[in-house]
Amino acid sequence: MAVLTHKSLAAQDHELSESDKQLKLLHEAGLTPFQDKLTDSGLFPLKPVELDIFQINMGKMCNQVCKHCHVDAGPDRKEIMTRETMLECLDAIDKTNCSTVDLTGGAPEMNPDFRWFVEQLSAKGKHIIVRCNLTIIVANKKYNDLPEFYKKHNIEVVSSLPYFSSTKTDAQRGDGVFEQSIRALKMLNAVGYGVEGSGLTLNLVYNPSGAFLPPDQSELAGTFHSKLKDRYDVVFNDLFAITNIPISRYLQYLVASGNYEGYMEKLVNAYNPVAAANVMCRNTLSIGWDGYIYDCDFNQMLDLKVAAKGQHLSDFNATELQERSIIVNQHCYGCTAGAGSSCGGTTT
Amino acid sequence: MKTYYDPEDLKKFGNISDFQPELGKKFFDYYGSVFADGALTKREKSIIALAVAHAIQCPYCIDAYTEDAMERGYDEEQMMEAVHVAGAIRGGASLVHGVQMMNKYKDLSM
Numbered sequence: 001m002a003v004l005t006h007k008s009l010a011a012q013d014h015e016l017s018e019s020d021k022q023l024k025l026l027h028e029a030g031l032t033p034f035q036d037k038l039t040d041s042g043l044f045p046l047k048p049v050e051l052d053i054f055q056i057n058m059g060k061m062c063n064q065v066c067k068h069c070h071v072d073a074g075p076d077r078k079e080i081m082t083r084e085t086m087l088e089c090l091d092a093i094d095k096t097n098c099s100t101v102d103l104t105g106g107a108p109e110m111n112p113d114f115r116w117f118v119e120q121l122s123a124k125g126k127h128i129i130v131r132c133n134l135t136i137i138v139a140n141k142k143y144n145d146l147p148e149f150y151k152k153h154n155i156e157v158v159s160s161l162p163y164f165s166s167t168k169t170d171a172q173r174g175d176g177v178f179e180q181s182i183r184a185l186k187m188l189n190a191v192g193y194g195v196e197g198s199g200l201t202l203n204l205v206y207n208p209s210g211a212f213l214p215p216d217q218s219e220l221a222g223t224f225h226s227k228l229k230d231r232y233d234v235v236f237n238d239l240f241a242i243t244n245i246p247i248s249r250y251l252q253y254l255v256a257s258g259n260y261e262g263y264m265e266k267l268v269n270a271y272n273p274v275a276a277a278n279v280m281c282r283n284t285l286s287i288g289w290d291g292y293i294y295d296c297d298f299n300q301m302l303d304l305k306v307a308a309k310g311q312h313l314s315d316f317n318a319t320e321l322q323e324r325s326i327i328v329n330q331h332c333y334g335c336t337a338g339a340g341s342s343c344g345g346t347t348t
Numbered sequence: 349m350k351t352y353y354d355p356e357d358l359k360k361f362g363n364i365s366d367f368q369p370e371l372g373k374k375f376f377d378y379y380g381s382v383f384a385d386g387a388l389t390k391r392e393k394s395i396i397a398l399a400v401a402h403a404i405q406c407p408y409c410i411d412a413y414t415e416d417a418m419e420r421g422y423d424e425e426q427m428m429e430a431v432h433v434a435g436a437i438r439g440g441a442s443l444v445h446g447v448q449m450m451n452k453y454k455d456l457s458m
């Protein structure tokens with residue numbers, strides 16, 4: 001298991017574990033309101049397009065405590081989705097035409113009902129994505145067969161690897177994480193994941209280990225492909241370059257390192273209207289561990305529930321949600337900087 | 349404390365056009381073209397700029413191109429190697445003049 005070097009902000013009782021404190025800080029920066037930028041781009045109020053992805057956060061529990069984690073996840077977080085809420089998710093999914101269910105966390109695999117839930121989704125014929133942190137596969141014997149399980153349900157595995165070396169990876173994700181991630185990647189490759197012609201997709205996610213914007217996604221993908229192949233004989237499909245969103249632990253890092261103002265300015269200056277038109281909240285709904293509905297996983301962490309009467313799965317109303325306006329705030333600048341950023345990488 | 353160099357001044361670089369708009373514009377147009385993708389990529393130009401910034405020891409350029417290189421996916425090892433390239437060229441440039449010194453020495457010697 002990755003060496004635990006930090007506690008979650010919640011366990012530290014840190015003031016930035018509270019969403020209203022984060023929002024207050026984001027406003028104190030005195031930058032152009034994101035809403036004004038959207039208005040200038042003719043995009044305010046921001047409206048959904050056709051719903052395609054159900055992103056379900058299965059809980060805040062994780063075997064890692066990454067410095068940049070926007071979920072403030074960790075082993076000390078016990079909030080996880082119950083089977084009852086999963087059943088509500090399944091009902092809600094049936095009321096939509098979404099093609100994809102994207103499972104995230106925390107480490108979704110740590111939820112005791114994870115496999116059961118995947119089986120239900122698989123039976124519905126949905127495309128399933130699991131955001132796997134890699135180290136979970138080698139964290140405990142009971143997880144060693146995850147690659148086989150993913151394969152059985154033809155799950156798309158999306159995994160974070162901030163760099164093809166241990167220094168940057170471990171600095172962000174914890175001591176020993178790089179070595180364990182490479183071991184897990186080899187196990188995924190061994191069952192066919194990322195291997196050409198296997199039909200099993202393994203995508204990697206890069207996000208900057210610090211207060212800077214991500215490089216060009218396709219250039220970086222080329223470098224990752226050749227370095228991971230040459231150094232570790234590891235293969236994968238695509239690389240998604242993601243911008244760090246200034247909330248939760250990443251926000252705390254920015255403040256503590258004196259990079260907060262500079263980073264926010266950088267995001268605002270890099271605002272790209274094309275990226276703004278393609279933000280992921282437009283075709284996604286995000287579900288929290290407790291069944292509340294959000295526009296995206298970031299809004300979820302800021303406790304900004306959807307602007308609709310039915311804010312919980314128990315009152316799920318697909319038509320009403322389709323007509324809602326998406327709640328935007330200053331953190332949204334992270335999605336619209338440069339080439340744009342989403343859970344699937346750049347958006348332009 | 350008053351200093352000659354203020355990191356905040358980097359953001360005001362564009363202001364040089366206030367005193368001479370025409371030449372300022374020409375310079376920034378030229379600068380933009382130089383750093384666009386060409387026979388060399390933007391990414392390749394970024395690491396060259398980082399090395400040159402060290403050779404000319406411009407603190408603004410070092411700040412700007414350190415960040416730029418990071419945002420183009422270079423790591424610390426690659427960036428330090430670029431600084432060594434600057435160091436090697438600078439050191440070499442001094443040392444190769446040693447030949448001139450030797451020539452003159454020999455001219456003046458019996």
Ligand code: SF4
Binds near residue numbers: 063068069074173
């Ligand atoms: S970033 Fe992912 S792996 Fe890291 S602590 Fe957060 S949920 Fe866990």
Ligand code: SF4
Binds near residue numbers: 279296
């Ligand atoms: S942070 Fe969420 S709501 Fe804001 S633009 Fe990004 S995806 Fe949309």
